[in-house]
Amino acid sequence: MSRARLGVLVSGSGSNLQALLDACASDGFPAEVACVVSNVPTAYALERARAAGVPAVVVDHKALASKADFERALLGVLREARVEWVCLAGFMRLLSADFLGQFPGRVLNIHPSLLPAFPGLHAQRQALERGVKVTGCTVHFVDAGTDTGPIIGQAAVPVLPDDDEKSLSARILAEEHRLYPLAVRLAVTGQVSLDGARTRVAAQATTGELALRSPGAPK
Structure with missing residues (x-):
């Protein structure tokens, strides 16, 4: 194949x-x-x-x-x-x-926030400045906007009280490395598809891997 x-x-x-x-x-x-x-x-x-x-x-x-x-x-x-x-x-x-x-429908991006929150540059800094308790990363189809395309999958990361931009970025990045290959696999095999401004994942591919991961949940 x-x-x-x-x-x-x-x-x-x-x-x-x-x-x-x-x-x-x-x-x-x-x-x-x-x-x-x-x-x-x-x-x-x-x-x-x-x-x-x-x-x-x-x-x-x-x-x-x-x-x-x-x-x-x-x-x-x-x-x-x-x-x-x-x-x-x-x-x-x-x-x-x-x-x-x-x-x-064949261009993908990964962004270090839970879109639609904090699009554009310095998403981790934006999260810290706004005082959110949870942020993360998103893989999405790319459209002509800035991080506005339909979302394929997300993973959540807790924002800790002593976090700075460097430490938060590192924890988000670990989730990015897990999420991006998964999203690519589903996209190229046709298990995720565009439906207007949303995406649909085939039932046989819905294993929980693309669900938003709660902070502290077992890996």
Whole structure:
């Protein structure tokens, strides 16, 4: 059985990329990382890709005249790698509706909050500033808004009294690494699908893994 070909877009260290690479290297996972593309030439995520034997390509947005030029170059790389699904993993650029239209319903993102709370940058800092007691992470389909696409799955993380942005981010990140490969597996196998502004998960895939995890619940 052929595996879905993923293109992973990155801008930074790439720990979520590593989670996807590790998942794709396991027996029976229904996807493979076909290429990794970064808009930042110095991103450590590129080294992670090379270490895994995956093509690592730089498309530097600063070297191109416009967003349209950047997205054309990005699309060219993805098409050359025969990418079927696009996964954003710490990719710090908003994608246009025109670009997303090239992969309808096949672009995923992971965000470090329980959306729709705290979209955009510094979600962990936003959570601390607002004094919430629970935050977490969300995997969602990408639309033209900022972290507004239909939600696939979430995991909750407690906000502890002595948390700072670094400590909270680290605990959220551990859940991201669990959640993203799971969501990718369900998406590429058709077990999760779009239904307007919501998603539906096939009954045989509803194992509780995608349910919002309560803080302190056994893993």
